[in-house]
Amino acid sequence: MRPSTTALLLAVGLTAACTTDASVVDDPEWLATLIQSLEHQPVANPPAFIARYDYQGQVVYYLPARCCDIPSNVYSAAGTIICHADGGFSGGGDGRCSDFLAARKNERIIWRDPRGAA
Numbered sequence: 001m002r003p004s005t006t007a008l009l010l011a012v013g014l015t016a017a018c019t020t021d022a023s024v025v026d027d028p029e030w031l032a033t034l035i036q037s038l039e040h041q042p043v044a045n046p047p048a049f050i051a052r053y054d055y056q057g058q059v060v061y062y063l064p065a066r067c068c069d070i071p072s073n074v075y076s077a078a079g080t081i082i083c084h085a086d087g088g089f090s091g092g093g094d095g096r097c098s099d100f101l102a103a104r105k106n107e108r109i110i111w112r113d114p115r116g117a118a
Contacts, residue, residue: 027052027110030079031061035111038063047113053104055097061110062100074100 031050038048044066051062061075065087072087074097083097092098 028077028079031110034063034075034079038111038113039115043113043115047116049112050110052106052108052110054106055100055104060104062104 035050038050048063048066053060053062055074059077060082061077062085063073063075065072069089070087071084071093073081074083074085076082083100084093085097085100086093088094093100
């Protein structure tokens with residue numbers, strides 16, 4: 001292989017390893033629909049993102065609170081909301097996963113709003 005070909009393959013491999021979008025094969029289809037919905041809403045401040053975690057032996061997806069009294073959402077791999085980890089009127093979520101922020105593991109940012117802050 002020529003040196004320029006080797007460098008190109010290395011660059012492509014490094015770029016692929018750094019991706020943080022919803023096109024990753026093992027993420028569920030409902031996630032793309034959620035992302036499209038978020039992209040049609042006004043930009044949050046700070047900008048919205050979705051992270052994937054391991055929590056209590058399962059893969060979950062976390063959408064942080066957007067602002068003020070709006071709670072965060074923690075979704076199961078099937079796309080159902082299992083709890084609101086934080087946010088809401090009290091700032092502490094709904095109490096159904098009060099250990100989420102401390103117990104979550106293996107963060108992977110799936111999507112970050114590319115539009116930036118409002």
